[in-house]
Every structure is written in structure tokens, then in C-alpha cells.
Amino acid sequence: MTIDRRKLIHAAGGLTLLAGLGGSDAWAHAAGAYPFTLGVASGDPAPDGFVIWTRLAPRPLELGSGMPKRAVPVRWEVAEDERFSRIAVSGEAIARPELGHSVHVEVGGLRPGARYWYRFSAGGEASGVGTVRTAPAAGAQLDRLRLGVAGCQHYEAGLYTAYKWLSQEPDLDAIFHYGDYIYEGPEKRGCPVTSTDGERTRTCFRQHVGDEIYTLDDYRRRYAQYKTDPDLQAAHAAAAFLSTYDDHEVDNNWAGEADQDGTAPEIFALRRSAALQAWYENMPVRRAQFPAGGALRMRRRLDYGDLLRIHLLDTRQYRAAPSILGAEQHAWLEQGLGGGARWNLVAQQVMVMPFLYPESRAAGRTNTDSWSGYPASRERLVQTIAAQKLGNVVIATGDVHKHHAGVLPARAGDLDGPAAATEFVCTSISSGGDGAVMDAGWEGVAATNPHCRLTDARRGYQVFEVGRESWLTDLKVVDRVTSPGGRVSTAARFAVQRGKPGLASA
């Protein structure tokens, strides 16, 4: 892989970048390996720029990643063309051991609505090349925007074939990641057993390195292992990520200051602090998300001209009954929804609409790790939409490893009634393994959930194509992820008309 990458860099004119380096790269000779094993990434586009990211890890599966315990310089370049013949801006950043030798450069001074290419060099080596678009000028009239949606990428559960196909989607402006970028569990003992034509086959691929993760070094190594995947790297290189986290970046089903095991809050806080720092280090996010005091501000907004305002929510850090968002974030969302964009995308992690699971239908039980565990928050969102007369709210969700297309009812309990907003739940990249068109036992799901039009439990991703009057969502599925060569197809396409929350087949 390294050799191919170097060829690529040569083709792209990497030598000019290396020529500018100079300085001491003795650390690289000591490490004796290529430092850009984790790829490159970009994120959070603004009209004048974006974040570009990399992290030096010559030996990614070792604690410490094979880096010396000192700061090292990293050169970066942003160009107007793929061959880097027209450099727009360049500079030097410092990769520090305090931040796991990650580099976040907030690039500014660029043209709005324009495509750029970027790369790094350090230790006498050049990184791969990524591409990213700036957002349109504030308030500019925009006719069309294409967003990918992805998340839930358990490394042991399957290959990242869905990312391979997502990275080849034409003309993506950005990719919203709803979280579960890593999973915290230990290496699986014994290989998963799959049954093929009556024969039991052991599949033993992609095992976690190490035990359950608790310390900052543990989390860093887990991110490094996931990021060595070439399909994930291709997706990052193809478009800006709008990164959020869900539970597995810290611990399964954590909420606010509590884990699900009843650990004392001050003890859990130590783990959460390490996990959130590692999230910052490994995501292409801005300085505004820098961790401090064991917490960080993940929620933020992005605007795409007059067409779309994206509200990235944090449904984990401020959870405390009865609110899933916390009072401050609720107020922030309410204030921001009325910004006047043609569409509002509420981009978050867990299902907002009520949903009755087949196995618990009789008991009327819902998933309390979602907004169904916080009905007062859901009601407040519905009331906000009604009070501001917003007919332009679309919700993006992940978490359940299934595609769903549904609506958030305007009246609690009236699932057949009018809709307040449209919700697209995106299936996982790999979590759950190959999956099926519909899980066994889910036949009754349509009857008990009339507000939900589709359930598909295969792996995949979604693409939102946002127009001025209509919004199209493609639900993409991959036929297998537990062996190579999985093919992609479109399971369904839905349309939403602005001013009329709901779903129509398209």
C-alpha cells in the first residue's frame, strides 16, 4: 500500500512538497516506517475554508504509534488543482505528543463554493491527497447539495465496503457521520462462526487489538486500527466529514455522567474525558471542539448558502432525565431552526420518532436509549416546529443498524396523523454483519409503525440530494460485508416536498 501511495504522490508532484521540508526528520528514520498510515481527512466546511487533518502513526497498532515523545513539524498544502500546480495556501503545523501526534489545520482565505486538494509531508514522506469543497458564500442562492450519511462501523463485524462505494458517489459536498466510529469492546475471543449451506465456517478477520479500552492510549490505538482501513481512508479523502459521536466512542449506552454499569460518576468521568480527547484528536473538527475540563462542545451549525442549515446535535453528553439535549442545547436548537434557510437538517444519533419493536409490541416497549426515553424532549421539538411553522425539517439518525424512512408525528401517539418532520434512519457501515432485507420477526413492523415506511437491515449508507423544492434520499445497501467484493444498490428512494413533511416514493 505504501508503494502505491508513493507512486500516487509522485504523479501528483509530491517531490516539490518534500523539497520544501528541510529540518530534522531523524525521528522518521528511527521509526523506520511510513508515518501517514491513517490517511488524511477534512471537515466542517465554511465559505472561506475547512479543517484538514492527519495523524502520524508509523506503527499504528502499537501504543504510542511508533512516534517519539516530542513534537514534530508537518508541512501542509492546499491547491486549486489535483496536481498541486496552483497552491492556494500552505504552511507548517506541529504534531504534538499531547494530542497523539494529530494535526488539525483550520484553513481560511479560500474561495466559496470551490473544490480544493490537500496533502501533508513529514519525516521525508508525503501523505495521500484528499479533496474537499468550501461551502457557498453566506446566504448565496444554491440549487443543489449532495450529502452522504454514514456511521456504526464495528471493525470486527464486517469490511468497510459501503465506504468504498460511498467514496465513489459523484459530487458529494460532505458526509455526515452520526457516530459509532469505533467500538470500545475487547478483541473477540474465538472467531465468529457463520453458517453457509449447512456448513459451519469460521470467519476470522478484522479483530480488535487489545482489551476493552479505558485509557487515552487505548482509545488512540483503537482509532488508529480503524483508520488503517483503506475504504474508510478513501471516504475521508473524497469529501469533508461532519463528525459527531454516539455511545461507542466512549462506552455502550453512556448518558451524561453515567455508564450502564453503575460506575461512580467521578470514575466514569475519567474514562469519558480520555474518550472525548481521543475523539477530538482523530476527527477533522475545529478548535471550537477542543476538549477542556473533561468535556467538549460537539454541537455546532453549518450553513450551505440559503439552501440548508445543518444542526449537529450532541444527544449523549447532556442527557439527564427528562431531557436528551439539556436545556441549553434545546434553546440553541430552537433559536437556530428559525434561521431562514430553505431546509433544516437536524443531524443527530438516535431515533427521534417513536418506534415499536416487534419483540416488545405487546408491552408497548420502545428503545429508551433513543428520544423515546425522553418524550418531553421530543414533544418540545415538535412544539418548536409547530410554533415556528417550519415545514422544512428533516432529521438524520443512525444507531439501530437499519434503514428506516418515517415521520415524526405532530401529535404524540397519533402515528397515522399529520407529520411535524421527516426522519431518515441510516443503516450501519458494518455493525451487525451482512444483515438481511428485513430481519426475521420484523414482518409486523409496518402494521405497528404506520408512520415508518421502510425497514431494511442490510449494510450501507444514504445520500441526500437537497433541491430548492424537493429533497431526495437514496437508501443504499451493500449485498455483503463479511467477504470482499460486495456490490451496492439502491434499496429505495424517497422524496420530501418543502412545506409538506412526509414521504413520497421517488
Ligand SMILES: [Fe+2]
Ligand atoms: Fe452502532
